[in-house]
Amino acid sequence: LNLLYRMVPDVIDKPLNPNEFSNLFYHEILTTYPGENFEIETKRLLAQLQRDRKNIIVWVDLAINYAFKKQYARSNYILYNVLPLVETDVQNQHVILYNLAVNYYKMKDYSNSSKFLSMAENLKSDLDTQILGTFLDVRFGRLDLAKKKLKILIDQYPDNIEVALKLAEVYHIQKDRKMEKEVIDNLIKQNPKAIRDRRVLKYHAKNNKY
DSSP states (O other): OHHHHHSOOSEESSOSSGGGGGGOEEHHHHHSOTTTTHHHHHHHHHHHHHHOTTOHHHHHHHHHHHHHTTOHHHHHHHHHHHGGGGTTOHHHHHHHHHHHHHHHHHTTOHHHHHHHHHHHHHHOOOHHHHHHHHHHHHHTTOHHHHHHHHHHHHHHOTTOHHHHHHHHHHHHHTTOHHHHHHHHHHHHHHOGGGGGSHHHHHHHHTTSOO
């Protein structure tokens, strides 16, 4: 016990000193949605960049943080400026292109979102890019294609909240209330913690309506 209490914790309420600020997690970060601790996270990331302005990961995290607060222009500005610095880094290229695609999707610029998603997928296709692809299919009215892709994904990832909610949305648009409810019920069965997600909770609170 004495040894444990002498150790520096990974999760604390307040930083012990400024030098440790960037290496610790706070309960606000762990228990709130992204963007709700915007000021704390922005301060932490900017402090890291003061020490190392060439840290690509921190720049990308800062861009994502701005995006969570719907500051998409600022987020995109950072991502565009960082992209030329990772010409030989496929992993970070993929992350930057994917986040540009997400930003444009949130801005309802689906044409640019599709463009950057295609560029990201040319480097690597993963669950995130596949999910965003189905989101775009829905926005472009390709509901049957989106449903086909989402049913494949939900078989592979039955506990994934994003996949289930988007499939439920497709059924909702197609006015198939039975399948819509079945998708959400199955999600909660596969992933009981999903009921804590605000979108799932909202779904139940409004009598199976988004």
